[in-house]
Amino acid sequence: MIDIIREYWQNYLFSDGYRLSGLAITLWLLVVSIGLGFLLAVPMAIARASSNRFISGPVWLYTYVFRGTPLYVQLLLCYTGIYSLHAVHSYAMLDAFFRNAMNCTLLAFTLNECAYATEILAGSIKATAYGEIEAAQAYGMSKFKIYTRVILPSALRRALPMYSNEVILMLHATTLAFTATIPDILKVARDVNAATYASFQAFTIAAVLYAAIVFALLWGFRRMERRLLAFLKPQGH
Template sequence: MIDLIHQYWPNYLYSDGFNYTGLVVTLWLLVASIVAGFCLAVPLAIARASRNRYISGPVWFYTYVFRGTPLYVQLLLCYTGLYSLHFVHTHALLDQFFRNAMNCTLLAFTLNECAYATEIFAGSIRETAYGEIEAAQAYGMSKYTLYTRVILPSALRRALPSYSNEVILMLHATTLAFTATVPDILKVARDVNSATYATFQAYGIAAGLYAAIVFVLIWGFRRMETRLLAFLKPQGH
């Protein structure tokens, strides 16, 4: 195993000499999909929590579809399905975008992540204590100020425990990227296994890298929860 690590550790961590691979690609997939999904999920969560069915209905349909179908199927649709459409491969920009495996993978991951994050944040928005809203309204806050200064900060903090689990699940979901020929950790492990037939060692290294990333994520989210959710703890007299 020591020889295997010594020979292939650059592939697992950052590069095969020509392209980025392994840990760098996995982290890029995770961070890019989480950041893009978060930015899309916040406004969609506000719409999802709306009492107006014409506003919340389309968002509900979107989250229902993406949470109700396997991510693997969504990835295949983005990677091969959309490109089979005539208007996609005949349009210059769309053709260039969907020819790139990384673009297709990030699109599928972002849309899936956004759907789950939207429901998590929308649930936290609905659970905002009405007393907080009444107090803000008593100060004469506009609806925009109410959301940006009271509802969203409170809801996003309370959503942290659930959202941290979703981020970890998204990390696990990045293992599907190898099916689109994206050279993530699992793709490297499969290539190493094919080259050496050292199955246990090849996949064992991959498992260790994923476990290390999860440990860092859990540690980081626990620190954030301790700091941002301190106001929920019972206060001493």
């Protein structure tokens, strides 16, 4: 039994030809969804922090919907719901995009991650000390420079602890990818369990892999926090 499990995990934990391992698929889902979600969240957070309701309102609605509904439902909508629409089949590009399980999974993960990251960054932007903004205005900076040189750098630093938790939660959320038949770590563990009925060994290995990734992420974020948030520590006399 152990030999069978070892053979399965050797085949799926490491790349084999053109097939990516379950570990690589999980990391790919995490990196792409976090990266794209963050890039989309920065301008949306600026809009969300705006005092103009016509600008902040649509962003609030978007974050409310995606934070108020389960990611599992969002994944099902992207994977099966949207593809069932006649308008999608009418365009070859849309048809090809939503026919691919990986594209649908990344779309759902990215949109969900963007919603949470937007609220985290918007909160940090709103919490920026007004004295910093006044100092920038005294230097004659334009509104664009104030955002790029003062508000955003300060907000991104202060949002780091909360954002690190969101990244870890996104890693846990990647376990839903098996719903779209994506061969991530959990999907591999389920395949091993189905083939060998060794549930404890299969899912224990999966748990160890997820824990190892989390510890690596925590280590990286803690180093970044010590470096980027050092100015918040009390200064000795």
